[in-house]
Amino acid sequence: GDSVTQMEGPVTLSEEAFLTINCTYTATGYPSLFWYVQYPGEGLQLLLKATKADDKGSNKGFEATYRKETTSFHLEKGSVQVSDSAVYFCAHNGGSQGNLIFGKGTKLSVKP
Amino acid sequence: DAMVIQNPRYQVTQFGKPVTLSCSQTLNHNVMYWYQQKSSQAPKLLFHYYDKDFNNEADTPDNFQSRRPNTSFCFLDIRSPGLGDAAMYLCATSWGGPDQPQHFGDGTRLSIL
Numbered sequence: 001g002d003s004v005t006q007m008e009g010p011v012t013l014s015e016e017a018f019l020t021i022n023c024t025y026t027a028t029g030y031p032s033l034f035w036y037v038q039y040p041g042e043g044l045q046l047l048l049k050a051t052k053a054d055d056k057g058s059n060k061g062f063e064a065t066y067r068k069e070t071t072s073f074h075l076e077k078g079s080v081q082v083s084d085s086a087v088y089f090c091a092h093n094g095g096s097q098g099n100l101i102f103g104k105g106t107k108l109s110v111k112p
Numbered sequence: 113d114a115m116v117i118q119n120p121r122y123q124v125t126q127f128g129k130p131v132t133l134s135c136s137q138t139l140n141h142n143v144m145y146w147y148q149q150k151s152s153q154a155p156k157l158l159f160h161y162y163d164k165d166f167n168n169e170a171d172t173p174d175n176f177q178s179r180r181p182n183t184s185f186c187f188l189d190i191r192s193p194g195l196g197d198a199a200m201y202l203c204a205t206s207w208g209g210p211d212q213p214q215h216f217g218d219g220t221r222l223s224i225l
Binding site: 031032034036041042043044045046049051089093099100102103104105107 | 215
């Protein structure tokens with residue numbers, strides 16, 4: 001069935017380190033792919049999205065590329081900041097009626 | 113500037129006492145969703161409205177109901193809350209198209225005494 005698998009956390013990095021959070025998906029057809037970020041005590045915010053193969057989504061220094069051949073959508077940032085500490089969710093909308101299928105989330109902690 | 117507004121942010125109720133959570137939106141989106149999120153887990157879809165059409169997920173307990181009186185408002189009713197219903201409840205909206213993202217409110221954290 002449809003699913004999203006993302007790397008287990010928590011991930012702890014020092015400020016200015018390089019970040020990669022892996023995400024792979026299974027879906028029928030060609031879903032749109034999303035990364036959402038959740039700061040403590042808040043709802044989810046859309047970070048970036050890609051709607052077709054080879055599209056690159058980017059926002060706030062984060063990037064992810066829709067790779068159909070590897071069914072992946074890995075999140076990257078070249079230099080993380082303390083303010084990037086949050087939980088990151090990978091998702092696709094290939095569920096029934098286009099509903100979002102979420103990964104389990106990866107908690108990122110960035111230390112000064 | 114807030115687009116999806118959930119009230120209240122924190123709700124405390126007693127075991128078995130009905131509770132209603134509310135969500136409003138200024139985006140005029142035709143789809144509204146309710147999710148349950150427990151600690152350190154992904155959001156779990158409970159149901160959604162596509163315009164006035166109600167769509168219930170197969171594993172959503174009967175204890176959970178929803179109402180959407182108009183485009184802007186949607187309510188989540190929990191008829192007899194149990195301890196296992198303590199969670200963050202998230203409302204989201206979208207245009208419902210295949211590449212449309214969902215816009216989330218800040219959630220209501222429900223505690224059961």
